Amino acid sequence: MQFNLLDSVKNGFKFSCQKCGKCCTGKGEGQIFIYKPDVERLFKRFNCDSESKKIEFAREHFDTTSQKFVLREKDTQHIKYYHFDTLVIKVIGNEENCSFLENGNICTIYDARPFQCVAYPLWRILVTNQKNWNENAQKCKGINRKKGDYFSKEEILKKLKEEYRLEKEFFLEMKKHDFEIEKIYRFLKGS
Secondary structure, three states: OOOOOOOOOOOOEEEOOOOOOHHHOOOOOOOOEOOHHHHHHHHHHOOOOOHHHHHHHHHHHEEEEEEEEEEEOOOOOOEEEEEEEEEEEOEEOOOOEEOOEEOOOEEOOHHHOOHHHHHOOOOHHHHOOHHHHHHHHHHOOOEOOOOOEEEOHHHHHHHHHHHHHHHHHHHHHHHHOOOOHHHHOHHHHHO
16 A cells, blocks of 8 residues: 655654643544454453443444545556445534543543554544645644654554554455444444
């Protein structure tokens, strides 16, 4: 998989989380996709060892949203678009806060947060699109800091490949189950 990184990030950049919680809140700002490893980590963290606990937890913290997946057939230019439901972290309240956010800026699942939270701001939608990058850098004061964690081109590409791998695995599993998300996440049937 090839990724066309922006000129402003392809030589690396610095990021330092300001722990402001802005990436965890915001009406219309998007949602945090979660995948099987994320679900398993959260269930383990909250001791959801029975189906009823998983259902209860899912009702409180998970939601579904429609996602578009683009598949390019191998060795061709043919592209096919798929639309299907995917699992996301539920947002709550008028400001659409992450259901795991407390007091405006405290993540209650920091040690078990989903891949997408861990990877931020190394998302394909950001580091390959200048408009998205600029808009995010305006909102997030941790991007392009003079001090902070340095992310090299290699680290950025590694996160993008992991993001793509998770998306592709989920897509292939959904396709195998006729795009019925309840067949993958059985706990959704009871929520």
